[in-house]
Amino acid sequence: MVFKIKKVNKNFQNKTMEMEILKNIDLTIEDGEFLVLLGPSGCGKTTLLRMIAGLDFPSSGTITDNDVPVLNPSPERGFVFQQYSLFPWRTVLDNVAFGLEVKGIDAEERYEKAKNYIEMVGLSAFIESYPNQLSGGMKQRVAIARALVNEPDSLLMDEPFAALDVLSRHKLQKEIIQIWQQETKTIIFVTHNVDEAVFLADRILVFSERPGRIIQTLKIEQERMRDRTSEEYLDIKRKITGLLETNQKF
Amino acid sequence: MRKTIISLVIPAIIIVIWAVLTTYTGIIPSYLIPSPHDVFEAFKSLLMNGILIKDTVDTLSRVIIGFIVAAIVAVPLGILIGWSETVENYLSFIIGILRPIPPIAWIPFAILWFGLGLGSAIFIIFVGSVFPILISTADGVKRIDKVYIESAYTLGADKLQTIKKVVFPAALPNIITGLKVGMGIALMCTVAAEMIGSNNGLGYLILTATSMLDSASAIVGMLAIGVIGLTFEYIFTRMERKLNW
Ligand SMILES: Nc1ncnc2c1ncn2[C@@H]1O[C@H](COP(=O)(O)OP(=O)(O)OP(=O)(O)O)[C@@H](O)[C@H]1O
Numbered sequence: 405m406v407f408k409i410k411k412v413n414k415n416f417q418n419k420t421m422e423m424e425i426l427k428n429i430d431l432t433i434e435d436g437e438f439l440v441l442l443g444p445s446g447c448g449k450t451t452l453l454r455m456i457a458g459l460d461f462p463s464s465g466t467i468t469d470n471d472v473p474v475l476n477p478s479p480e481r482g483f484v485f486q487q488y489s490l491f492p493w494r495t496v497l498d499n500v501a502f503g504l505e506v507k508g509i510d511a512e513e514r515y516e517k518a519k520n521y522i523e524m525v526g527l528s529a530f531i532e533s534y535p536n537q538l539s540g541g542m543k544q545r546v547a548i549a550r551a552l553v554n555e556p557d558s559l560l561m562d563e564p565f566a567a568l569d570v571l572s573r574h575k576l577q578k579e580i581i582q583i584w585q586q587e588t589k590t591i592i593f594v595t596h597n598v599d600e601a602v603f604l605a606d607r608i609l610v611f612s613e614r615p616g617r618i619i620q621t622l623k624i625e626q627e628r629m630r631d632r633t634s635e636e637y638l639d640i641k642r643k644i645t646g647l648l649e650t651n652q653k654f
Numbered sequence: 655m656r657k658t659i660i661s662l663v664i665p666a667i668i669i670v671i672w673a674v675l676t677t678y679t680g681i682i683p684s685y686l687i688p689s690p691h692d693v694f695e696a697f698k699s700l701l702m703n704g705i706l707i708k709d710t711v712d713t714l715s716r717v718i719i720g721f722i723v724a725a726i727v728a729v730p731l732g733i734l735i736g737w738s739e740t741v742e743n744y745l746s747f748i749i750g751i752l753r754p755i756p757p758i759a760w761i762p763f764a765i766l767w768f769g770l771g772l773g774s775a776i777f778i779i780f781v782g783s784v785f786p787i788l789i790s791t792a793d794g795v796k797r798i799d800k801v802y803i804e805s806a807y808t809l810g811a812d813k814l815q816t817i818k819k820v821v822f823p824a825a826l827p828n829i830i831t832g833l834k835v836g837m838g839i840a841l842m843c844t845v846a847a848e849m850i851g852s853n854n855g856l857g858y859l860i861l862t863a864t865s866m867l868d869s870a871s872a873i874v875g876m877l878a879i880g881v882i883g884l885t886f887e888y889i890f891t892r893m894e895r896k897l898n899w
């Protein structure tokens with residue numbers, strides 16, 4: 405799926421005034437790319453991702469998915485939310501099977517398929533568990549499986565690992581790279597964590613503080629899995645950190 | 655078990671004081687409050703001649719029918735009000751006006767519309783229980799975290815599927831709370847409901863007993879309504895707990 409984002413601006417109407425959130429975003433996202441949107445808190449990353457998903461709309465400009473304007477959410481664009489979003493009244497299995505259920509696929513087939521994706525995220529032992537019985541990392545794994553079961557062309561992920569401890573976060577980062585390599589999907593991944601961006605991305609877009617603009621585009625060619633201690637890796641991290649700091653207003 | 659025992663302490667004390675004040679000392683004359691013994695005797699005879707069971711069944715069937723009709727109207731309407739601001743804007747004023755009107759005030763219209771008897775009784779119970787269910791359901795829907803609804807959309811659900819598979823289960827705890835409150839009010843309406851042309855039911859039993867100064871039988875009728883209420887409360891609380899995800 406090729407996303408084309410053309411001259412997108414986004415304002416939110418506050419009680420008292422109009423607030424500029426995103427300014428003049430121009431961007432093409434290639435098929436199969438792992439794109440990371442990196443920027444400080446409040447710069448509009450979630451807003452941009454939501455507009456790509458069709459959950460929100462630009463104030464001006466256009467967003468197209470394979471030349472079709474994005475007008476509503478679609479199972480072709482899987483979304484993993486920043487906050488926990490599993491349906492608490494459904495088991496892991498029924499959460500993951502949800503997308504197939506609404507498509508009208510019969511129980512036997514949808515459970516078999518859902519189980520495959522649950523296995524992919526390593527939670528086969530928990531299919532009958534309810535979300536409140538899972539750790540934060542497990543919940544996000546289920547959320548990923550739930551989006552993947554629809555076999556979307558792209559996966560939009562909004563800081564999915566932000567609430568996790570470093571070790572679980574590193575583990576899930578590796579897993580998402582494996583899934584991406586295995587399933588050849590376009591992934592758009594939002595984070596404010598520089599290390600996470602450098603570990604994951606083919607290309608990083610660095611955003612300024614609000615109103616968010618793209619201040620830098622970086623291609624990272626290093627082989628996966630990346631070695632977090634290599635010179636090259638640390639160099640890129642240093643460069644991005646410097647960039648973010650010089651663009652800090654306060 | 656311990657909780658059950660504790661909850662019975664105060665009723666036991668009340669019965670003892672009640673017996674002391676009536677049967678044993680006669681401080682309170684029996685025409686003001688019948689003694690526990692009188693009430694027990696009245697209970698025994700109402701049980702033996704089958705009236706108590708029959709009146710309980712009659713009241714219960716009216717209450718259940720009125721309550722079910724109320725739930726059938728209030729749950730979907732409440733979901734709609736909570737879901738759509740437009741629907742809420744259209745209905746909030748009229749609901750706000752109708753809701754505070756005591757069910758008993760509807761009696762003249764109940765008679766005009768449904769005649770004397772069953773229809774009117776069911777209507778009064780309906781009026782009493784429909785609003786708590788409606789308000790609680792709408793409130794539950796409004797409180798749903800938007801992320802569940804947006805998740806459903808990104809997973810391919812349309813609006814109707816989202817309402818059925820996400821909005822309804824997410825609001826279910828609030829809906830059940832509404833049903834619980836609605837059932838309580840339905841029972842509170844039984845006397846009013848059975849004032850109109852009924853010749854049976856616990857409300858009717860209380861009214862006739864009172865008019866014949868048989869206050870012991872009236873208390874039996876009151877306690878029977880209380881026991882029915884407690885039973886429903888227990889059932890709904892069990893349902894609420896089961897949903898405790
Ligand atoms: N629906 C809305 N109405 C009004 N303002 C909004 C709305 N959604 C977001 N905003 C504002 O837009 C700005 C950007 O929000 P957004 O959630 O996109 O930031 P973010 O980059 O994802 O931040 P974070 O890293 O903290 O998640 C914030 O200042 C926020 O207050």
Ligand SMILES: [Mg+2]
Pocket residue numbers: 449450451486562563
């Ligand atoms: Mg965000």
